[in-house]
Amino acid sequence: MMEATNAELYRLVLTDAPYVIGAYAILWIAFVVYLSMVLARMMRLEKEVDLLESAVSKRSGE
Amino acid sequence: MKQLRTAIVLVAIGGLLTTAAFLMAFFTAEVQQFGTVTLEQEVDTVFPVAPDQFQPPAGEGIAYVRPWFSQKIFYFHVPVAEASFLVLIISAVFAIRFLTSKRAEFDTKSRIAMETALVFVVLTMITGVLWTRASWGVWWEWEPRLTTYFIMMLMMIAYFVLRNSIEEEERRATYAAVFAVVAAINAPISFMITRVIPSNHPVVFQPGMASSNLLPFIIGQIGMLMIGYGIYTARMTEERLRERVEIAKEALEG
Incomplete structure (x- = not known):
């Protein structure tokens, strides 16, 4: 049996809060990090494709 | 880069929808x-008094309903x-298409879908473990849903x-396709298991x-599927x- 205060009830509910906020934060941080990595790789590949394809077209023009 | 723009739009809309679902979970959803x-003793509170069957004997206090705050994880744990499950099954469908056609593009699609599904599986595990800790007081329990889902993740x-252990392209794609189908069989098993075997x-x-x-x-689910398709x-x-x-x-080397 607990001390009879309204704050005690709220305290019980709020013990769950870090898990709820943590779960949502981890979810979004993971998505952002994963997509940032994909985008960074794509930008690098895009530059590589441009360089290589221009080299190929130069060679075929020679 | 039209496809990249499509991906960014899908992820952005998905992000807005899942955020809306998160806020609705706190402001409009029934507790x-x-x-x-x-x-x-009785206190002045918004928390309702529990039904009679949960009340202690007279003079030993008063029972209140405890709101299930950690249940809010449901609104993003379940959509993920x-x-x-869906992306894993899509991976298996591409795997079957590869096995029937032997076209390399289906192997690529199956692999990318499997990778996307794995991202979602890992996030499901993390959010699930946090919910388990908040609700059951433990980080993990070997109960049917968690166990079958864990097996699915391992597969x-x-x-x-x-894939990384086979060098020859066609053999790698064929073995991987068969394995993708076997892994996907876990999806309906894990989904249905709580309906068949008693589970927490x-x-x-x-x-x-x-x-x-x-x-x-539903809003969270649509948003999460859009994020999945965007990824x-x-x-x-x-x-x-x-x-x-x-x-x-190859053109330069040739």
């Missing part, structure tokens, strides 16, 4: 109950989990180990869900760029 709390990791894990889809709870769940599209765009690099390298 679920998780047990009771007994206080020494459902998306993981998905094994899929990539298998809640059964999500059942009649009587309040519309105030159903709406944020898949972005990864496919990356793979196509990688193929162009390889073709250009």
Whole structure:
């Protein structure tokens, strides 16, 4: 049996809060990090494709 | 780069929808109950008094309904989990198409879908473990849903180990396709297991869900599927760029 205060009830509910906020934060941080990595790789590949394809077209023009 | 723009739009809309679902979970969804709390005496509170059968004997305090705050994880844990099942099955469908046609593009699509599904599976595990800790007081329990889902995750990791262990392209693609189909069989098993074997894990889809709870769940689910499709599209765009690099390298070397 607990001390009879309204704050005690709220305290019980709020013990769950870090898990709820943590779960949502981890979810979004993971998505952002994963997509940032994909985008960074794509930008690098895009530059590589441009360089290589221009080299190929130069060679075929020679 | 049209596909990349599509991916960004999908992820952005998906992000907005899942955020809306998260906010609705707190501001409009009906609060679920998780047990009771007994206080020494009656207090002035918004928490409702528990039904008579939960009340202690006279003079030993008063029981209040305990709001289930950690249940709010449901509104993003379940959409991520459902998306993981769906994307895994899509990976298996591409795997079957590869096995019947032997076209390399289906192997690539199956692999990218498997990778996307694995991202969702890992996130389902993390959000699930946090919910388990908040609700059951433990980080893990070997109950049917968690165990079958864990096995499914291990098989998905094994899929990539298998791919990396075979050098010959066609043999690798064939073995991986068969393994993807076997891994996907776990999806319906894990989904249905809580309906067949008694489990602590809640059964999500059942009649009587309040519309105030159903709406944020559906919005979150649509948002999560859009994010999943966005990730898949972005990864496919990356793979196509990688193929162009390889073709250009071969042209230069030849």
